[in-house]
Amino acid sequence: MIETTNLYKNFKLGELEVEVLKDINLIIEEGEFVSIMGPSGSGKSTLLYLLGGLDKPSSGSIKVNGKELAVMKDKEESIMRRRELGFVFQFYNLIPNLNVEENVLLPILLDGKAMKEHQGDLDEILEIVGLSDRRKHTPRELSGGQQQRVAIARALINKPEVILADEPIGNLDSKTGMEIMELFKRINQEQNKTVVQVTHSERSAEYGTRIIRLKDGKVCE
């Protein structure tokens, strides 16, 4: 499903060249729920963004569904992001002037499909994330937990096989956080979606099927 080989990522910090990821070799299979953990600065978010094609590696290769990211053009990469991947961020990252429905349907819109045809999917997903009664609200009218549910719904609408989540509960209180993790677990188990999350919290990592630990840019186990 997702495979990295000899993956390196360097950042320039002023004059210094910092190696953030060093020789990462990973295979994530379909239906896995993987949690990437590690201390601050260990490179876990960078790894997630590389897997999602939001950033380019310094060397090495990443394959998603057998396709090599490095050779993809912007358009192909964008299409992959909207059809095969779903992103969930710590700060929800919703578009403030669009309402819940519109935010959720964004990937559909970007894919050039008619919103009407996806009304059924929308209803179903809003039901799953429990926001059926909030569909006309704008993000600023929702709580943090609700906003994150909208982000998850958005990640699911195009029925991607992989969900990438960057500290999805990092900005939520623990009760709401656990509810969100339950939701991920359900999605993973009921819909057989592959979930890759970056997290600090052991508790949330336990919802997954596997934990990958990073330290100083390397996989520890």
Added chain:
Amino acid sequence: MGILLKFTLKNIREKKFRTFLILFSIALSSALFFASLAISSTVEKMQIERLKKYFGTAEIMIYANHRSPSDFFYAYQAEQLKDKFEYVVGTMDMSSSYNYSKHQKVNIDLQGYELDDLQKMNPIIIEEKAELEPFVGNKLIVGRADANKYGLALGDKIDLEVNNEKYRFIVSAIAVSQGLFRPGGQNIRAVVPRKKLAKLYDARGRVSQIYLKTKEGIGVDEAIKSLSEKYHRYTVRKTVTRAQIKEYSKSTTAPFMMMLPLVIFISIFIIYTSFKVITMERLPMIGTFRSIGATKKMTNLLLLLESFMYGIIGGILGCGIGFIILYGMTNVLAKNPWSSTKLNAEMAFTSTQLLSSFLMAVIISVISSLIPIIKVSKIPVKDIVLNNIDNKSKKRSWKPILGVGLIIISLIIPRFVAGKQAMLIDVSCMLLVGVGIIISIPRITNLFVMVFERIYTYIFGNEGILAAKNLRDNKNIMNNISLLTIGIASLLMINTLSQSVAIEISSVYGDAQFDIFMWHPRGDRQLEQRLRVVDGVEETYGSYKKWNVQLLERDYKIKTIYGVDFKEYFDYWNFDVSSDKEEIIKAMEEGRKILVTNILKEKLGIKVGEFLTLKTKRGRKRYQVIGFIDTVMRDGDIALVPQNYLKVDMGLQYYGDIYLKTSKDPEKVKQAIKDKFARDYIWIDTVKSIKTRNMESNNQLFIILKGFSLIAMIIGVFGVFNNFIVSFISRKRSLAVLRSIGMSKGQVIKMILIETMTSGLIGGLVGIFGGWMFIEIVKFVLKANNTSLKMHYSPTMFITAVMLGVVISVVASISPALRSSKLNIIEAIKYE
């Protein structure tokens, strides 16, 4: 304080484009303010210079009229009163013509002076001379410009034709082309010894005019009274009054004063919006200052200091740019279409004007920044430090109501105000309409978006829908639409005005069914007979004319009343008349009847059948209104009455205007008449060239006005550029999110271009609407200025305006759109 100043300066330097934009708006506003103030003193000076050509510093003049026993008289009676006057200058004049090539001749007005007298009254500067003194005999002085034009050199002997006889003069001096020798007018002027002219006229010892200047402490009116006693059969009057000059300069400068508020308005808007961004950016700094014990007053002061500095720098720059603009304006106005020679443009301004422009800059800067500063100072420190600021603007439902209310009120009020305050109120209404539109723009935009959202699905696909949705409640885009709206509206207003003036001038001359206009001091039937024998003259017609006739019931002076023979008059002026011309001609034979223009009808509320009492030389005379004519001739301030009554009531002897129909090229006929009447002081021109020059002279004014509205538009365009950049910065995160969920670079660019095209379209469409409203109010501004103008709207101009809005908007967004597509997704998403 030093550290605060340093801090503020650093802030100003940090955002170079924004600093430039703010300074640019302030500087241009204060520059235009300065130019508008100074142009009035410049125009006054120009006018004084123009009049100096004729009168120098003289305040009083005496000349013969038709009651006088002779055209010439003695100056000694005036000289008896010489302790009252600085000088008493007697002059002679004579018209002559000069063949400067085989077939071309020019008329030369010979001015007979004693050289000493001339230097006292209207000093000339001699550039070169040869045996000028003693100034007697057949010596002649010409101006440099005329000498160059007609190839005259020092020592040349030239033959001037006076009354079919030739007299030889020697060019004994060439003077600088100013004062008396200032170019302009139909004829050139030359100074010759007074006694020489007196000899030619056989009027030795006598003069044809006397010019006088009173000594300090002597009243001009009082002096005129004592002179009138001595010269009771002659005309004794003031050469020119200060009030006349003021009136003249007022009519030229009023339009600039009208444009100025609009420019200032746009600047205030830009400074206000920029400061909104500045205050938001400074919030963390304000939070830090406040959390370590700075008072609200101190942080407010810091921001105010910044706007104050912008004001000071902008003011200094503005005064500099103001000079350049004033220089340009003066140059444009100095080009006199009634003369082929360009005048030296001389600026005139006072230090008060300079100082007030500088202060204006500081004031608009501080005032425009005040509201954002006050708003920020109300945010609690805790919220600033915790970044808990609610950025959402509450939808205030009263805002659109207020906006629409302001628009409606501003459109209605000018209809009901009259008198001295009308001008001020009308201009204020224009500004209020602008404010009303800006307040209503969010609601108007949302309405447009609702429509576009549906259409765009079909045209642009889903990116179109997204773009339309993004326009909703987007403050930066609202600001852009506002700027475009006001800029386009003022451009449209000025262009419609200038086009309407052009069309109306054409239509005045379109009514003229003759080819040549003429005035002769002794125009009568005999003169007509002499004219008719000139080759090419087919028909002639003379009408009587009386200026400034008091209308008693309405405390109004009609600018010109013509006494005409209606049977013939309509063959020369084909005005549209409210009723049948035949009936009018018949009615006119039945007594004192009057036709007034539609403009006067509206201005004074005149009705058919009512009697207008005119103040005449023979007392009050009642004329009955029998209809209305449609013309804007002389600003539409004219009336027509039967000629026999005007002649009797006003004691008129000679025609005021003579119209000629020709069977040959009017220019040639004009020249033939000029030659024939070379000795007389006539004024003659073809209708065609009067029309052209009228157009040109109006164009001068409109070139400058268009410049004003263009500057307003330029400030607006820079504002739009700035807003797009600000918009890009504030939307970085949203754009990155869209990229992260699969929006391609191409889609980003497409979406942004659709957004900006739409905002340009909305700006253009609302701008048209605003322009129309401005014009509706301008009609009343003109009315308050005693002018009336029928507006002609041009669909092409309006369509161009919309396209302009779209083009500006799209061009301004190209750079932000490219930057958006290249943005680093992770950076924009990850970091707050």
